Amino acid sequence: MAMVFSPSVSLPFFSRRPCCSTSHKCCPFISPRSKATKGIETLFALATTTRRRRKSIITIRSTGVNASLGSSAEAGRLESFWRWLCERGVVSEDSPLVKPGVVREGLGLVAQRNISQNEVVVKVPRKLWINPDTVAASQIGSEGGLPVAYLLRHPSRLHKFYHLLNRSEEELSEIQGTQLLSTTLGVKDYVKSEFLKVKEQVIAPHSHLFPSITLDDFLWAFGILRSRAFSRLRGESLVLIPFADLINHGSSIISEDVAWEIKGTGLFSKELVFSLRTPLAVKAGEQVLIQYDLQKSNAELALDYGFIESRSDRDAYTLTLEIPESDSFFGDKLDIAESNGLGETAYFDIVLGHALPQAMLPFLRLVALGGTDAFLLESIFRNSIWGHLDMPISRANEELICRVVRDACNSALSAYHTTVEEDEELMDAGTLDPKLEIAVRIRAGEKKVLHQIDRIFKEREMELDSLEYYQERRLKELGLVGEQGEIIFWE
Numbered sequence: 382m383a384m385v386f387s388p389s390v391s392l393p394f395f396s397r398r399p400c401c402s403t404s405h406k407c408c409p410f411i412s413p414r415s416k417a418t419k420g421i422e423t424l425f426a427l428a429t430t431t432r433r434r435r436k437s438i439i440t441i442r443s444t445g446v447n448a449s450l451g452s453s454a455e456a457g458r459l460e461s462f463w464r465w466l467c468e469r470g471v472v473s474e475d476s477p478l479v480k481p482g483v484v485r486e487g488l489g490l491v492a493q494r495n496i497s498q499n500e501v502v503v504k505v506p507r508k509l510w511i512n513p514d515t516v517a518a519s520q521i522g523s524e525g526g527l528p529v530a531y532l533l534r535h536p537s538r539l540h541k542f543y544h545l546l547n548r549s550e551e552e553l554s555e556i557q558g559t560q561l562l563s564t565t566l567g568v569k570d571y572v573k574s575e576f577l578k579v580k581e582q583v584i585a586p587h588s589h590l591f592p593s594i595t596l597d598d599f600l601w602a603f604g605i606l607r608s609r610a611f612s613r614l615r616g617e618s619l620v621l622i623p624f625a626d627l628i629n630h631g632s633s634i635i636s637e638d639v640a641w642e643i644k645g646t647g648l649f650s651k652e653l654v655f656s657l658r659t660p661l662a663v664k665a666g667e668q669v670l671i672q673y674d675l676q677k678s679n680a681e682l683a684l685d686y687g688f689i690e691s692r693s694d695r696d697a698y699t700l701t702l703e704i705p706e707s708d709s710f711f712g713d714k715l716d717i718a719e720s721n722g723l724g725e726t727a728y729f730d731i732v733l734g735h736a737l738p739q740a741m742l743p744f745l746r747l748v749a750l751g752g753t754d755a756f757l758l759e760s761i762f763r764n765s766i767w768g769h770l771d772m773p774i775s776r777a778n779e780e781l782i783c784r785v786v787r788d789a790c791n792s793a794l795s796a797y798h799t800t801v802e803e804d805e806e807l808m809d810a811g812t813l814d815p816k817l818e819i820a821v822r823i824r825a826g827e828k829k830v831l832h833q834i835d836r837i838f839k840e841r842e843m844e845l846d847s848l849e850y851y852q853e854r855r856l857k858e859l860g861l862v863g864e865q866g867e868i869i870f871w872e
């Protein structure tokens with residue numbers, strides 16, 4: 382019996398976890414300098430240059446909101462962006478609810494008065510969004526569209542964006558052995574292949590519109606889109622909303638509710654407006670924050686936004702389990718998996734401190750099923766098999782899944798170049814550079830989850846003799862087993 386166990390995570394584009402945007406597979410087509418996007422240029426320039434220099438220029442108050450803006454150039458940019466918003470009626474000049482400000486996270490939205498829970502803080506009409514329509518209506522759009530063109534043409538692309546995608550090989554070596562590294566490298570490969578296509582099909586034929594664009598520029602633009610696009614918007618695959626995209630993530634916000642929505646306004650509700658509300662009451666001078674996504678693991682947060690959280694339930698590891706095509710019962714097993722909402726390959730996200738996902742043990746038992754247990758694959762059992770797989774089938778089957786899972790965990794653990802203890806020592810010392818700290822926390826988190834999985838199956842291994850298996854359950858159901866577990870014979 383061969384069981385394929387691949388402790389690797391799939392590319393986030395194909396991952397089951399919700400992503401920051403709903404359609405990563407095709408790159409968005411974003412317009413170069415149209416009238417509507419001018420404010421965004423300012424916004425991006427602000428966002429990026431501010432972040433690059435923030436260490437030296439920002440003093441952070443206890444609220445996380447900065448009192449001074451640092452350089453006058455930045456203050457000027459913030460001011461011109463603000464004017465742009467006022468001119469378009471996005472904000473009320475006299476009594477704004479929130480204003481862009483320099484905060485611990487770069488730029489953010491700062492309350493100008495006390496704001497109640499659920500109050501709408503930002504409204505942005507559709508004409509100011511950047512989405513595929515913006516490009517279609519532009520000169521570039523009419524020439525066939527240009528992925529991430531706006532961002533690539535923008536001068537602030539020279540800014541170093543500290544996302545994993547822009548990290549050097551040396552920096553990435555700090556996450557050696559992690560799922561995050563394989564995901565990051567997978568995304569980088571994907572972006573590289575997109576870049577080569579775009580370079581040939583769009584950038585080269587429109588060289589008059591673009592300066593020399595490198596892969597690093599393209600990765601930067603991709604990272605910006607990934608971290609700023611809003612997801613779960615009605616009918617929108619990928620959209621950048623100026624002003625609203627200054628909203629930062631607050632780890633203390635644990636509401637599942639999405640803080641943003643698109644509403645129709647005006648005659649016949651034809652004019653679409655993006656609105657963002659605050660999940661918590663905020664005092665004047667404090668920052669408005671939202672929860673980006675409660676379901677994202679630290680690895681996903683790091684890849685999408687460049688930060689992580691210290692909460693342990695952000696530490697996760699995705700197990701990929703497969704029914705091997707070489708399995709002589711492949712067809713039957715696939716049929717059973719599919720009838721129960723799974724497929725040939727199943728992904729299970731294991732979260733630190735949480736129980737195993739419910740379908741994981743039945744799927745493992747199904748994949749391992751063989752020998753004298755194979756009769757359960759016969760069609761007469763098709764309606765009841767999943768219920769049987771929810772409980773141990775036989776000692777041999779249970780022993781096999783324990784061994785395979787434990788071997789896989791130990792093999793995955795051996796690929797990391799440090800132990801959890803070594804990582805914890807580094808973190809306790811408190812001297813890590815922020816980028817390195819993210820790497821150390823991620824690799825420690827993944828290893829903790831792997832140890833947790835190994836422990837669960839180790840304990841199960843020790844219980845093998847006391848577990849109740851299918852045959853025993855069946856005999857009991859038929860009334861053929863006595864109180865002490867003895868088989869009852871009759872004449």
Ligand SMILES: C[S@@+](CC[C@H](N)C(=O)[O-])C[C@H]1O[C@@H](n2cnc3c(N)ncnc32)[C@H](O)[C@@H]1O
Pocket residue numbers: 428429432486487488489608609626627628629630631632685686687688
């Ligand atoms: C949608 S933008 C928010 C505006 C951004 N702060 C800026 O300066 O333009 C998302 C980015 O903000 C930063 N960010 C948001 N929330 C954060 C947090 N809680 N901790 C650290 N960085 C955060 C990350 O760089 C993230 O990729």
